[in-house]
Amino acid sequence: MSKAGCPYDNAVMERFYNTLKHEFYYLYMFDSNDILDQKLYEFVYGKYNHVRPHRANGGITPYAARCRAA
Secondary structure: OOOOOOOOOOHHHHHHHHHHHHHOHHHOOOOOHHHHHHHHHHHHHHHHHHOOOEHHHOOEOHHHHHHHHO
């Protein structure tokens, strides 16, 4: 645990949720929670991890970065 009030502890998750809301959630309407769950899974495990490049990884996808590290 770090010190209380440290603004950088949660920065990675805050950035992810910002991306999730602006590139996925705010763009679509969902008729049910089941559809939301399915589309959320497709976004995170499909687009976000395998298609969308990330600056923190040098412009490659998180999946490609993990494959390079292994």
